[in-house]
Amino acid sequence: xxxxxxxxxxxxxxxxxxxxxxxxxxxxxxxxxxxxxxxxxxxxxxxxxxxxxxxxxxxxxxxxxxxxxxxxxxxxxxxxxxxxxxxxxxxxxxxxxxxxxxxxxxxxxxxxxxxxxxxxxxxxxxxxxxxxx
Amino acid sequence: xxxxxxxxxxxxxxxxxxxxxxxxxxxxxxxxxxxxxxxxxxxxxxxxxxxxxxxxxxxxxxxxxxxxxxxxxxxxxxxxxxxxxxxxxxxxxxxxxxxxxxxxxxxxxxxxxxxxxxxxxxxxxxxxxxxxx
DNA sequence: ACACCTATTTAGAATCATTATAAACTGAAT
DNA sequence: ATTCAGTTTATAATGATTCTAAATAGGTGT
Numbered sequence: 001x002x003x004x005x006x007x008x009x010x011x012x013x014x015x016x017x018x019x020x021x022x023x024x025x026x027x028x029x030x031x032x033x034x035x036x037x038x039x040x041x042x043x044x045x046x047x048x049x050x051x052x053x054x055x056x057x058x059x060x061x062x063x064x065x066x067x068x069x070x071x072x073x074x075x076x077x078x079x080x081x082x083x084x085x086x087x088x089x090x091x092x093x094x095x096x097x098x099x100x101x102x103x104x105x106x107x108x109x110x111x112x113x114x115x116x117x118x119x120x121x122x123x124x125x126x127x128x129x130x131x132x133x
Numbered sequence: 134x135x136x137x138x139x140x141x142x143x144x145x146x147x148x149x150x151x152x153x154x155x156x157x158x159x160x161x162x163x164x165x166x167x168x169x170x171x172x173x174x175x176x177x178x179x180x181x182x183x184x185x186x187x188x189x190x191x192x193x194x195x196x197x198x199x200x201x202x203x204x205x206x207x208x209x210x211x212x213x214x215x216x217x218x219x220x221x222x223x224x225x226x227x228x229x230x231x232x233x234x235x236x237x238x239x240x241x242x243x244x245x246x247x248x249x250x251x252x253x254x255x256x257x258x259x260x261x262x263x264x265x266x
Numbered sequence: 267a268c269a270c271c272t273a274t275t276t277a278g279a280a281t282c283a284t285t286a287t288a289a290a291c292t293g294a295a296t
Numbered sequence: 297a298t299t300c301a302g303t304t305t306a307t308a309a310t311g312a313t314t315c316t317a318a319a320t321a322g323g324t325g326t
Contacts, residue, residue: 014273014322037312053276058313072209074261078284079312080209092250107248113262115240117225120264127260128207129246131253147293147302170283186305191284211313212283 011067021048022060026070032085034073034100037061040082073100074126090127103129144200154181155193159203165218167206167233170194173215206233207259223260236262 004023008015025040025047035043041057044050061082064070073081075093081100090108092101111125137156141148158173158180168176174190177183194215197203206214208226214233223236244258 016274016322018275055277055314056275059274074207074209076205076207076213092248092253094250094253095256101250103246103248107246109245109247110242111244111260112242113236113240114242115225115236117227117234117264120225120227120266123228123263123265125260125262127244127258129258130256131250132256133253149292149303151304188285188306189304192303 007069011069013063013067018052018056019060019063021050021052022057022064024048026064026084032083032102034081034083036079036081038079075100075128088124090129092129092131094131096131096133103127140202144202146196146200151185151189152193152196154183154185155190155197157181159197159217165216165235167214167216169212169214171212208233208261221257223262225262225264227264229264229266236260 001020004020004027005015007023008019013019022040022044025044037054037057040061041052041054044052044057061070065072065082068086071083071086073083073091075081075091077098083100083102085102087105089105090103092103093099094101108127111127113122113125134153137153137160138148140156141152146152155173155177158177170187170190173194174185174187177185177190194203198205198215201219202217204216204219206216206224208214208224210231216233216235218235220238222238223241225234225236226232227234241260244260246255246258
C-alpha cells in the first residue's frame, strides 16, 4: 500500500481509495498485462469488493498514462488498449483471437530510422506485428 | 474511368456511380494520402459535384480495404485512419499536429522478428514512430 | 479535532464515430 | 423488359468515451 501512496504523491496525484485499489489491480502482480477499460472494470469488480465508477476508471487510467505508469498500445480497434508494461517493447496482434502478445525489444532486431523530420524528435518507435493462421 | 470499372469488376464489386466517384477521389492522383472517413467525405463533396451518403462512404472504404486497395493505419485515435498507399511501409505520427507522414521501408532498417508464435504466421509488420517537438 | 478549500468521485447525460436497418434503387443477366 | 441480388440511402441504434454538476473526501492550517 505504502509504495502506491508514495508513487501517487510523488506524481502529484492524491492517493484516494479508488486510485489505490486500481493500483493494486494494475500493479500488484509479477506479470504485466494488456487491458481495455471494459476489461479493467470487470477485473476491479472481481478482485476488489468495491464498485468504482466507470468515469473514475477512465480518469485514473488517463492520469496514470500521463504519468507514465501505463502505455497506450497503437492498434486499430474500437476500444483502446493499455499495457502495464511501460518498458520499451513491441506487440504481436493475433487477428483471429484479437489478443495482444508482448514482443521484447531483443526479439526485434535494432530499428534504425534513417529519415529525419525537421524540428521534430523521435519520442517512441513501436512495432505492431499482425498474426494470422 | 475504364480502369476503375475493371478494377471493381475484377474484385467482384459492382462498378456503381458512387464507387467510381470514390475511386476518382482516392486514386486519381500521383500522390498517395492518409485520410479519415470524415475527411474523405469532405473531399468527395468538394471534388465531385455530388453528395454520397455517409453509410456508402463507410461501406465502400471497408470494401476497398478488404480487397487491398486501402490500408488501415494502426494508431490510437478516436477516428480510423486509412492510407491509399498500400505498399509495405511505415509511419511517423506527429503528436502535436496530429499528422501522419509516410516512412518508406528503405528509411527503416530491415526488421527481423526473432520470436515465433506456434501455429501463427506473420501477416504484416508495421512501425509507428511518434514525433514530438 | 475542526473548518475550509480544492481535488476527486459519481451518476447520468451528452457526444461522436461507426454500424445496423429496412426501404428504394440499380446493374446485369435472362 | 423482367427479375433479382447487390447497393445506396436516410435514419435509428450502438457503444466507447467525455462532459456536467452535485456530492464527497484528502490535506492543510488553526
